[in-house]
Amino acid sequence: MKRMRSFTNAPGLVVGVPTRPEVIPDPYRAFVFPNRIREQRRLRGMQKLMALSERLPDIPYIRLSKIERGEVFARADEVQRIARALDLAPADLLIDVTDADFDIGRWAKPFRDGRPVSDEEEERFAILLAAALRVLRANDAALTIAALDKVYALPPVILSRLENAHKTFDRWNEATVNAVCRLFGVADKSALREIVMDRYLSGELDAVAGLVADPAARALRSQERIAALSAELARSAPPARRGSGSSAATKRKAQPEPVASELAAPSLGTPPSPSATRALAVFGTPRADGVIAFTPTADVVDAPHRAGARAFALRVCRATLGAGLPASAIVIADPDHRVTAGALAAVRSAEGYRIVSVTFDRTGATKGYSVAPDLELDLDALDPSDVIAIIAAVFP
Numbered sequence: 001m002k003r004m005r006s007f008t009n010a011p012g013l014v015v016g017v018p019t020r021p022e023v024i025p026d027p028y029r030a031f032v033f034p035n036r037i038r039e040q041r042r043l044r045g046m047q048k049l050m051a052l053s054e055r056l057p058d059i060p061y062i063r064l065s066k067i068e069r070g071e072v073f074a075r076a077d078e079v080q081r082i083a084r085a086l087d088l089a090p091a092d093l094l095i096d097v098t099d100a101d102f103d104i105g106r107w108a109k110p111f112r113d114g115r116p117v118s119d120e121e122e123e124r125f126a127i128l129l130a131a132a133l134r135v136l137r138a139n140d141a142a143l144t145i146a147a148l149d150k151v152y153a154l155p156p157v158i159l160s161r162l163e164n165a166h167k168t169f170d171r172w173n174e175a176t177v178n179a180v181c182r183l184f185g186v187a188d189k190s191a192l193r194e195i196v197m198d199r200y201l202s203g204e205l206d207a208v209a210g211l212v213a214d215p216a217a218r219a220l221r222s223q224e225r226i227a228a229l230s231a232e233l234a235r236s237a238p239p240a241r242r243g244s245g246s247s248a249a250t251k252r253k254a255q256p257e258p259v260a261s262e263l264a265a266p267s268l269g270t271p272p273s274p275s276a277t278r279a280l281a282v283f284g285t286p287r288a289d290g291v292i293a294f295t296p297t298a299d300v301v302d303a304p305h306r307a308g309a310r311a312f313a314l315r316v317c318r319a320t321l322g323a324g325l326p327a328s329a330i331v332i333a334d335p336d337h338r339v340t341a342g343a344l345a346a347v348r349s350a351e352g353y354r355i356v357s358v359t360f361d362r363t364g365a366t367k368g369y370s371v372a373p374d375l376e377l378d379l380d381a382l383d384p385s386d387v388i389a390i391i392a393a394v395f396p
Contacts, residue, residue, distance in 0.1 A: 023200075025123035026215045028104045030166045031070040031111070032222055034095045038068050038110065040086050055085040062365050063380045069111050071166075073225050075384045076232040077338040090233045097222050104219070122168040125193065129180075130165040130212045131205040132196045136183070137350075143183075144351055146289045146375050153179045157378035165212050225385075278303050282330055284315035284353075290373055292317050293352040301330055304392045308336025311391070314346060320355055322371045330394040331355065337389040339379070341366070344390040347377060355390070 041052050049068060053061045059078055066072045067082075074082070076090075083090040095102060137143045148154040154162075158176055161167065169177070169189075177189060186192050199205055211217055282299035284292045292314060301313050311334040318327050321344070325331075333346040333353075341360050346353045347368055356368030356377060368377040368387070379387050 023124045023127050023209055023213055025120065025127055025165075026213050026218055027123075028108050028215065029164065029212065029218055031104065031108050032218065033067070033070040033073045033225070034097055034102070034104065034107050034222065035068070035070060035074070036093050036095060037082060037086075040088060040093065041068075044086060052082075052085060056081055060360060060365060060380075066380065070108070072380060073229070073384050075338060076229060076236060079229065079233060080236070090237075091230065094226055094230055094233075097219060097226060104215075119168070119170075122170055123165075125196070126165040126168045127209055127213045128196050128200050128205060129169055129192075130163050131208040132184075132199055133159075133163050133180075134208050134211075135199070135204060141351070142288075144289055144291065145349055145377070146291075146354075146370075146373055148183070149375065150373065152183050154183065155376070155378065157381035160378075160381045163212075280307075280311065280313040280332065282313040282315055284317055284330075286317035287352055290318055290320040290370060290375075291349070291352045291354055292346075299330070301332075301394050304332060306337075307332060307391065308334050310335045313394075314353060314355075316355060318372070320370045320372050321357060325355070325393065326395070328396055330396065331390045332392040332394070333388045334391045335385070335388050337391050339366075339387050339389045345379070346388045346390055347379070347382065348386040348388065 037052075038049075041049070046052050049065060050061070053059070053064050056064060059067075059081065063072070063078075064082075067074045067078065079090045079093055083093055086093075095107070097104075137148075145156050145159065148159055149156060153175065162172075162176075162180070169180075172180075181188060181192050184192055184195055186195055200209075279300040280303045282297045282301060283294050284297065285295045287293045294314075297315060299313075299315070303311055303313075311332055314331050314333055316325055316327055316329045316331060319325060325344075331344065331346065339345045339358055341358055343358055344355060345358050345368060346355055354368075354370065354375075354377075356370050356375075356379075358366065358368055358379065360366060366379040368379050369375065370377075
């Protein structure tokens with residue numbers, strides 16, 4: 001029988017095994033988008049989120065709750081609609097997390113009250129398991145999001161929460177525990193803990209664990225995304241009325257700063273005038289399971305007049321949505337347009353892009369569907385910058 005290992009309270013030490021750097025949990029790792037929505041909602045007499053939700057029929061309650069709690073980043077159009085419902089400027093809902101007066105612990109306290117305090121050793125294991133999952137997927141090209149859903153019964157929303165250690169492993173249900181054990185090829189939870197600990201002790205998880213556990217890394221991601229969101233809101237704001245105090249400095253905010261987590265898209269330079277026609281290079285070669293690799297082709301297509309500066313063309317490669325969107329079709333994806341139910345989206349991952357149809361399920365969650373393979377993605381669980389609106393299609 002294998003001897004179980006556990007963390008001690010001494011920094012960097014594990015009972016009976018070689019010393020490794022201590023994994024210090026970030027207690028606020030689930031809070032990536034601090035904002036003022038709850039504060040402003042309550043100031044306007046809406047003690048329950050449902051009161052605000054009733055004014056926002058286009059934002060499902062589940063997603064609105066996640067946005068307010070800071071568990072997902074809001075899109076610019078969502079911030080604008082929430083701000084209108086609260087009779088505020090969109091910028092009034094954003095927080096400058098670089099301000100010396102900002103305290104993530106104080107901000108998160110209303111969302112943590114009443115929750116049981118997790119055992120510190122369980123918190124550490126959640127982080128190591130998240131790192132082990134990321135390393136496992138990075139080293140095995142067959143472990144796509146679709147395969148994890150179809151073969152191992154780990155839907156994207158569960159996978160995302162596991163890979164970000166949003167809750168400790170002892171709080172997951174039996175079905176999820178069994179699915180993770182199958183993925184690692186072990187018989188039970190005890191064996192899983194052993195194999196994850198072995199990989200930690202070997203140093204295999206060192207480069208990844210910090211991405212999950214490091215408060216500074218989490219704060220930097222929040223800072224970058226909020227800055228980009230602020231710039232996008234400034235760009236899409238209506239022109240200021242004469243005498244309103246607008247300045248050249250405000251106008252220079254037209255283009256958002258790039259976000260490190262985004263894949264590189266083709267650089268299109270200065271946006272053309274509405275009457276101009278510009279060519280878009282076509283990207284896309286087929287990969288397994290309906291994924292489209294973001295690789296250049298020799299083809300070009302004309303951009304629609306409403307395409308933004310960051311729009312790009314993507315060859316479908318396989319009829320993953322059925323005959324209505326054949327493999328030869330080329331879609332125009334545009335990060336500057338919002339994703340809407342009833343339309344299409346290109347979902348970005350480490351493997352490439354997947355084209356899905358977008359709709360709401362009966363709970364109000366935003367879902368993306370593919371026909372071949374038969375796949376359902378929880379779009380609310382993904383980074384909004386990875387879900388890109390498709391605004392047109394070309395059929396050669």
